[in-house]
Amino acid sequence: xxxxxxxxxxxxxxxxxxxxxxxxxxxxxxxxxxxxxxxxxxxxxxxxxxxxxxxxxxxxxxxxxxxxxxxxxxxxxxxxxxxxxxxxxxxxxxxxxxxxxxxxxxxxxxxxxxxxxxxxxxxxxxxxxxxxxxxxxxxxxxxxxxxxxxxxxxxxxxxxxxxxxxxxxxxxxxxxxxxxxxxxxxxxxxxxxxxxxxxxxxxxxxxxxxxxxxxxxxxxxxxxxxxxxxxxxxxxxxxxxxxxxxxxxxxxxxxxxxxxxxxxxxxxxxxxxxxxxxxxxxxxxxxxxxx
Amino acid sequence: xxxxxxxxxxxxxxxxxxxxxxxxxxxxxxxxxxxxxxxxxxxxxxxxxxxxxxxxxxxxxxxxxxxxxxxxxxxxxxxxxxxxxxxxxxxxxxxxxxxxxxxxxxxxxxxxxxxxxxxxxxxxxxxxxxxxxxxxxxxxxxxxxxxxxxxxxxxxxxxxxxxxxxxxxxxxxxxxxxxxxxxxxxxxxxxxxxxxxxxxxxxxxxxxxxxxxxxxxxxxxxxxxxxxxxxxxxxxxxxxxxxxxxxxxxxxxxxxxxxxxxxxxxxxxxxxxxxxxxxxxxxxxxxxxxxxxxxxxxxxxxxxxxxxxxxxxxxxxxxxxxxxxxxxxxxxxxxxxxxxxxxxxxxxxxxxxxxxxxxxxxxxxxxxxxxxxxxxxxxxxxxxxxxxxxxxxxxxxxxxxxxxxxxxxxxxxxxxxxxxxxxxxxxxxxxxxxxxxxxxxxxxxxxxxxxxxxxxxxxxxxxxxxxxxxxxxxxxxxxxxxxxxxxxxxxxxxxxxxxxxxxxxxxxxxxxxxxxxxxxxxxxxxxxxxxxxxxxxxxxxxxxxxxxx
Numbered sequence: 001x002x003x004x005x006x007x008x009x010x011x012x013x014x015x016x017x018x019x020x021x022x023x024x025x026x027x028x029x030x031x032x033x034x035x036x037x038x039x040x041x042x043x044x045x046x047x048x049x050x051x052x053x054x055x056x057x058x059x060x061x062x063x064x065x066x067x068x069x070x071x072x073x074x075x076x077x078x079x080x081x082x083x084x085x086x087x088x089x090x091x092x093x094x095x096x097x098x099x100x101x102x103x104x105x106x107x108x109x110x111x112x113x114x115x116x117x118x119x120x121x122x123x124x125x126x127x128x129x130x131x132x133x134x135x136x137x138x139x140x141x142x143x144x145x146x147x148x149x150x151x152x153x154x155x156x157x158x159x160x161x162x163x164x165x166x167x168x169x170x171x172x173x174x175x176x177x178x179x180x181x182x183x184x185x186x187x188x189x190x191x192x193x194x195x196x197x198x199x200x201x202x203x204x205x206x207x208x209x210x211x212x213x214x215x216x217x218x219x220x221x222x223x224x225x226x227x228x229x230x231x232x233x234x235x236x237x238x239x240x241x242x243x244x245x246x247x248x249x250x251x252x253x254x255x256x257x258x259x260x261x262x263x264x265x266x267x268x269x270x271x272x273x274x275x276x277x278x279x280x281x282x283x284x285x286x287x288x289x290x291x
Numbered sequence: 292x293x294x295x296x297x298x299x300x301x302x303x304x305x306x307x308x309x310x311x312x313x314x315x316x317x318x319x320x321x322x323x324x325x326x327x328x329x330x331x332x333x334x335x336x337x338x339x340x341x342x343x344x345x346x347x348x349x350x351x352x353x354x355x356x357x358x359x360x361x362x363x364x365x366x367x368x369x370x371x372x373x374x375x376x377x378x379x380x381x382x383x384x385x386x387x388x389x390x391x392x393x394x395x396x397x398x399x400x401x402x403x404x405x406x407x408x409x410x411x412x413x414x415x416x417x418x419x420x421x422x423x424x425x426x427x428x429x430x431x432x433x434x435x436x437x438x439x440x441x442x443x444x445x446x447x448x449x450x451x452x453x454x455x456x457x458x459x460x461x462x463x464x465x466x467x468x469x470x471x472x473x474x475x476x477x478x479x480x481x482x483x484x485x486x487x488x489x490x491x492x493x494x495x496x497x498x499x500x501x502x503x504x505x506x507x508x509x510x511x512x513x514x515x516x517x518x519x520x521x522x523x524x525x526x527x528x529x530x531x532x533x534x535x536x537x538x539x540x541x542x543x544x545x546x547x548x549x550x551x552x553x554x555x556x557x558x559x560x561x562x563x564x565x566x567x568x569x570x571x572x573x574x575x576x577x578x579x580x581x582x583x584x585x586x587x588x589x590x591x592x593x594x595x596x597x598x599x600x601x602x603x604x605x606x607x608x609x610x611x612x613x614x615x616x617x618x619x620x621x622x623x624x625x626x627x628x629x630x631x632x633x634x635x636x637x638x639x640x641x642x643x644x645x646x647x648x649x650x651x652x653x654x655x656x657x658x659x660x661x662x663x664x665x666x667x668x669x670x671x672x673x674x675x676x677x678x679x680x681x682x683x684x685x686x687x688x689x690x691x692x693x694x695x696x697x698x699x700x701x702x703x704x705x706x707x708x709x710x711x712x713x714x715x716x717x718x719x720x721x722x723x724x725x726x727x728x729x730x731x732x733x734x735x736x737x738x739x740x741x742x743x744x745x746x747x748x749x750x751x752x753x754x755x756x757x758x759x760x761x762x763x764x765x766x767x768x769x770x771x772x773x774x775x776x777x778x779x780x781x782x783x784x785x786x787x788x789x790x791x792x793x794x795x796x797x798x799x800x801x802x803x804x805x806x807x808x809x810x811x812x813x814x815x816x817x818x819x820x821x822x823x824x825x826x827x828x829x830x831x832x833x834x835x836x837x838x839x840x
Contacts, residue, residue, distance in 0.1 A: 186793050186822050187714050202728050203715040205735070205840045206792030206822075 002136045003074040004129050007093050008038040009086040011263045012126040020133035025070045030058045038264050047264040048236045057268050061093045067100045080112040084125045087196035088117050112142050116149045119196040120156040122266050123231030123278040128152050134288040151284045158193040159217045160276020161210045167271030215247050221281045227289050229256040231278040235267050240275045293444040296395040299359040309489035310341045311499040323478035328742050333478035336373030343370020355394040360387035372655040375479030377684035378412050378424050385411025398448045402439035405432040422467030424479030431456035449491040456484045523556045523573035526596045533566040534588035543587045558633050559827050625670035629678050632830030642713050655682050661689030672722040675700045678709035699726045705738035707838030739764050739786050739837035741779050786839045794821050795838040797828030
């Protein structure tokens with residue numbers, strides 16, 4: 001059996017983990033010098049509250065022991081493991097997991113472990129994990145699944161806006177010059193993830209126009225691949241996510257979508273009030289639309 | 292004695308006669324402006340453009356018409372200001388290529404060169420509009436080309452040229468409805484007729500003199516370079532991070548901070564975005580300004596500069612650079628913007644402009660002004676925001692003659708268009724992407740202006756009396772009344788709709804705080820969902836410039 005594991009920066013609706021048999025390893029969240037395990041000992045809402053309160057919030061890569069235990073737990077039962085991570089350009093998580101996996105490969109030479117860099121974050125590795133799970137259900141081989149996931153990683157799209165670029169800047173995910181210019185005067189930045197890095201794609205005057213610009217880009221980039229599941233993710237602003245969902249339906253007709261909340265690890269970088277659409281701009285060689 | 296050939300010396304005299312004739316009548320041309328706004332300056336633009344050309348040829352030692360025309364063309368190109376000035380420079384550029392290789396021109400060569408000028412001018416204009424200087428130049432050139440023979444005297448040729456250009460000018464209201472409605476002929480075309488009349492007089496041996504009795508306007512070029520007096524010494528800039536505790540007891544409003552700061556200084560810019568407030572002020576008491584601002588929060592950034600020091604540093608740096616010949620490295624991007632009013636200049640600088648060229652409705656910068664700015668900012672990629680329809684062509688011309696540097700002109704016709712497109716400039720992407728995004732943004736903005744009428748007229752069924760205020764929405768006068776506040780609010784109500792998200796008001800030099808406050812209250816109570824920005828523009832002539840996004 002092949003088991004799918006993700007790190008906790010991956011955002012999926014809570015019931016999906018059980019439904020698709022996906023395990024998640026927590027990153028460490030540090031609030032005013034107290035450590036928490038992301039989504040385990042601290043909820044997303046609690047973290048957002050701390051951000052609102054102006055607390056000093058930092059995140060760091062998962063505890064190696066937690067990674068070790070999560071993977072070994074599967075290997076012990078003769079399972080193979082595919083670990084899908086956040087972009088290694090956005091977090092050191094990939095490194096930690098890679099290191100631990102090397103260790104375990106020696107201990108379990110009969111088992112297969114593969115770490116996949118999703119080249120993205122939040123719902124994107126989540127969408128990949130769902131597809132991986134469907135591929136497993138359809139009895140594809142370990143190597144075939146790896147190949148398909150790597151193909152997907154090359155075509156992931158994240159199109160999003162945030163209320164304020166200061167959090168991205170503070171966390172070192174965006175250059176200072178870029179962050180400063182985006183902040184003043186009701187300018188909404190449209191950000192994308194390009195080759196694993198966050199880039200300021202364009203700036204828009206006005207919130208509604210920013211949402212419209214996101215839809216324009218989704219429509220342009222999704223091209224013919226409408227038969228996929230899109231994720232609309234928000235950081236503490238469900239209303240705007242619902243609005244975006246309706247706008248997509250109005251523009252592009254019926255499309256599979258789920259709405260989720262951007263989790264603590266990325267929420268720290270994006271700040272409260274961001275919203276974005278996550279999808280793939282090219283249909284992989286093999287793609288299962290349904291479970 | 293009849294003249295059958297024109298050489299360099301005679302051509303020079305024709306040009307000088309043309310300039311003088313234009314100069315003596317430039318006020319009349321300025322008044323032909325369609326809108327009764329106090330900014331008509333077609334005559335002035337054409338005069339200054341021709342002056343720049345004349346300067347080039349006055350000391351030229353050549354009797355060849357080709358040499359004189361070529362030199363003239365270069366001078367006109369550099370000095371071109373305003374659309375009519377740019378078109379004029381193109382007419383003579385084409386003319387120069389038409390006489391190339393000829394030391395003297397007969398009627399046929401001259402007529403063909405005029406036609407060549409027309410073709411060049413039409414090519415230079417992106418969307419040629421009939422009923423303008425273009426039409427007048429084309430129809431008169433066509434007429435003399437039909438008639439010209441090598442045996443025709445210039446007396447006859449120029450008489451036909453002048454007569455046909457006059458007839459063509461009188462037909463402009465039939466081609467351009469707005470001229471008819473206002474009851475004027477095209478001003479640029481009228482300028483061209485005056486130049487041709489000057490030519491004709493030179494052929495007839497009449498040397499024109501500058502009319503001494505004519506009331507001379509202050510020389511615009513010189514006024515522009517008049518050194519500013521420094522009343523407030525310290526340029527003070529800071530960003531305040533609003534503090535929740537402090538603002539609980541001392542609630543923050545932009546209005547309050549602005550009011551206080553304008554009591555101790557000028558050139559004020561106060562911009563709030565959520566919990567960040569950015570301030571720029573010139574004052575003699577920076578400490579007082581800081582103390583007041585600190586009541587609302589803490590400083591995220593602070594900068595105070597002594598502007599007198601700055602001035603002397605610039606002077607001494609300039610002399611240093613004379614010695615130090617090493618060229619400083621080019622930066623990636625620079626933005627050049629045209630605007631008038633210290634406030635507007637400061638706002639554009641705050642938002643990322645590297646260089647402000649002073650100018651606007653009444654003062655169109657020349658191609659050379661742009662070229663100087665392009666050199667000064669020293670960047671690999673340069674974006675120009677002309678912010679006035681009459682300045683775009685001079686900017687384009689500068690962009691065309693610039694080599695080795697990528698220069699893109701965003702054809703912004705108004706301050707709101709320039710402001711809004713500037714705000715979405717993205718230094719992390721290439722210049723072509725920026726160009727496309729900024730042009731797109733420019734079309735997202737609605738522009739409005741409030742100014743006063745300089746004469747009685749009627750426009751779009753609106754009765755306008757001299758000295759009344761007018762609300763102008765894009766290119767149309769939509770309201771006029773003696774009460775400025777009423778005009779402004781009516782204009783606003785016609786501009787704002789359910790799609791509106793942001794209203795920006797730049798207030799001019801001549802308005803008072805109470806009126807600005809009334810406008811702010813009107814918007815806040817009538818349009819609850821819009822974001823309002825009120826900025827001190829200090830612009831002359833226009834009491835309010837309004838951007839709707």
